[in-house]
Amino acid sequence: MVKITDVARHAGVSPSTVSYALSGKRPISEETRRRVEEAIRELGYRPHAGARALASSKSNVLALVVPLRAGIHVPVVMRFAVSVVTTARGYDHDVLLLTQEEGEEGLRRVADTALVDALILMDVQLHDPRLPLLRALERPSVMIGFPASSEGLTCIDLDFKAAGEACVDHLAQLGHQVVALVGSPPEVYVRQTAFAQRVVQGFTAAADRHGLASSVHPCEAGPGDARRVAERLLREQPALTGVVVHNEPLLEPLIDAFEKLGLRVPGDLSVTAICPDELAESARVPVTSVALPSAEVGERAVELLMRKLAGDTDVPQATLLAPRLTERASTARRTIA
Amino acid sequence: MVKITDVARHAGVSPSTVSYALSGKRPISEETRRRVEEAIRELGYRPHAGARALASSKSNVLALVVPLRAGIHVPVVMRFAVSVVTTARGYDHDVLLLTQEEGEEGLRRVADTALVDALILMDVQLHDPRLPLLRALERPSVMIGFPASSEGLTCIDLDFKAAGEACVDHLAQLGHQVVALVGSPPEVYVRQTAFAQRVVQGFTAAADRHGLASSVHPCEAGPGDARRVAERLLREQPALTGVVVHNEPLLEPLIDAFEKLGLRVPGDLSVTAICPDELAESARVPVTSVALPSAEVGERAVELLMRKLAGDTDVPQATLLAPRLTERASTARRTIA
């Protein structure tokens, strides 16, 4: 293995000069820099990550904790992870993948052994058991999602309340007066994941504000569920003409189910969703939707973390990304029957 | 930060004793071990990963390179990644996530800096440009998928040829005489990913062996594609009664399309697939399928890598997992019209 002393000897300088040439932490003469760079190239030198981490107390690795649980849309997690890795590389950092399953012990392990410099957590719950640990940890972290209190933490997510409102506002503008929210599976609410509840809040608040009749339905997304949900909605709200779907796997089956029940989308029923753009675009009937900006969230999360690592003290505790609604073929002005 | 010398002092032993107590690399008396463990617990000691890597030249980290490209089913990648992380943890290793995008330079970087001890690569192509690098690298690797020549490498995957055969065998047993393969998107074949071609080989060979009429159709999986494919199949092979689908996103839409064209599954048409069990089970008509065992492949890949890291020299170059076909509701005996 070629080491820094080899490079130094080859370039006729001291090891520290090589180190400084690499880090840019002190001025190096043009000529010296050139010689060092050439030596590095000729010898194919790569600094040893462990030695570097030991001497500098920086591993240049971030931990990313991904959820595994039911009710979480896998492509969103994956897109997010890829975005984190890509952005981190832009800051010369790598990403260590942890599963939620490892729990607090896993976080403590990678943080305390100095394997990672900082952490990104997905799928944060209202009363997430990891919160006290994160506050106590000597390493910065960023959470995707909002707990009950983000005091002393850094959180980022789509503004789900505003997203719920945006969907209803859109339906209201189109003249719809009876709307329903088809939400995430019940377990998502039960375990108090904030984003699901925020959508409900926004949905309900906007419906009330516009004077619309509204109802909320947490839904599973198994084989026959779409049909059952569609039937129930129509039974309970016969005048229903606007639906907001916040449940990725149910979106397409639900539209199919409505059509099989004789309702045209958007002729009889307007459907909007909160989901990744890809899903909304590729549906048989492209769906008007508020985008779930996984890639942007990942990018922003890394940026926040880098600021914290750089010692920036006024990094915002809460970052809410404004919803972006894209109109597609699934919504239309209400036709008076 | 509490270090090994702190623990040693607190336990009244030498640092090396603490180190050996931790690694088990030499016998420690019962009494000493107890004192060391207590000191570790009381002080909350965690060995510094970088220092360890430097002194032992082992980082206990594996690199996992995931693909991003079109035609790759995301949930499969994610399941695989989770399985790798979970299995690696069982061997006291962590996992660094790399994207295919980083290319050979990324592999070289993490290998040469000793950031990782070994590598796992997904989505290997027949003439993968990374092959020479992997052979040259001083660190062991395992590939998911098979290149044209696996000489000097370690590869593992589902036996896709046998999987294609198993599907046809099953259809043949049920009396079907005209079968079609609905394959992955054309770009998957163009870039010569071996698994897609192996399915075709197995499918064709088995069809020939059984004397069945057969045809192969690489397919996109966009919005209207299912319908178009269904129509084309029926046009070109009016006597078609058996279909093998090797294209996850197209599976359900395709069945829907067939039914909309007036064909009952499995009444008029039997459908089998090569896909994750979850997908096959949760379809509206549960699909007879050969499982894509992502979790098992991930687990086995890590195990192979651990054997190589342990110095085992007769690790098999090629591991082909035998297909497992599960009968579900989508296939039935051919009814003579």
Add this chain to the structure above:
DNA sequence: GTGAAAGCGCTAACAC
């Protein structure tokens, strides 16, 4: 603008 040298915290000979 550059060099010398003292660690960073751990492992693994080598000694006993």
Add this chain to the structure above:
DNA sequence: GTGTTAGCGCTTTCAC
């Protein structure tokens, strides 16, 4: 069964 100690390869003072 345990202790001593010389590194592992790098960063970063301190000195010039």
